[in-house]
Amino acid sequence: MPKEVELRTHRVCFTGHRPEKLNRTERQIKKDLEIQILRAIADGQYVFITGMARGVDLWAAQIVLRLRDSGQPLKLMCACPYDGFEKSWRQEWQRQYRQILEAADFVKYVCNGYSRSCFQIRNQWMVDHAARVIAVFTGVPSGTKNTIDYAIRSHVPVVLIEG
Numbered sequence: 001m002p003k004e005v006e007l008r009t010h011r012v013c014f015t016g017h018r019p020e021k022l023n024r025t026e027r028q029i030k031k032d033l034e035i036q037i038l039r040a041i042a043d044g045q046y047v048f049i050t051g052m053a054r055g056v057d058l059w060a061a062q063i064v065l066r067l068r069d070s071g072q073p074l075k076l077m078c079a080c081p082y083d084g085f086e087k088s089w090r091q092e093w094q095r096q097y098r099q100i101l102e103a104a105d106f107v108k109y110v111c112n113g114y115s116r117s118c119f120q121i122r123n124q125w126m127v128d129h130a131a132r133v134i135a136v137f138t139g140v141p142s143g144t145k146n147t148i149d150y151a152i153r154s155h156v157p158v159v160l161i162e163g
Contacts, residue, residue, distance in 0.1 A: 010045050013051070015134075029161065032162075037063055047077060050079065052078050052081075056163075076103070079129075120143065131157075132157050138162075
């Protein structure tokens with residue numbers, strides 16, 4: 001079985017803000033996400049890790065699944081902070097969440113349940129298992145900024161998309 005270090009070289013993870021915190025439209029951000037996903041694929045990265053949060057994470061997962069369904073040899077890993085994470089969301093977001101989980105190649109619940117630190121633990125897990133981070137970032141302090149900072153400290157390259 002290939003070592004984790006070798007597997008990691010083929011993986012990319014996403015981080016980004018919730019939709020209400022973004023300064024650009026969903027359409028603009030999805031276009032830029034797809035460009036960066038295609039660049040990662042061209043660089044030999046074909047496993048994508050999403051943290052499954054509303055907004056950027058779900059949009060990125062949907063793009064990966066669409067590309068996979070069109071014939072690209074891609075895999076999608078869902079790194080959920082805990083089981084039931086989505087329960088308080090509006091129904092449409094919950095529907096998208098469930099569709100992505102059902103279509104994913106691998107689902108990991110990083111924590112056993114909610115805690116104050118479960119999102120940061122999930123974000124660090126994703127960075128620790130990836131060779132690149134694609135980040136949609138507005139520049140404000142947030143979990144996204146913490147993830148970017150952690151990736152930089154961990155020497156994992158970060159591709160920034162204006163949020």
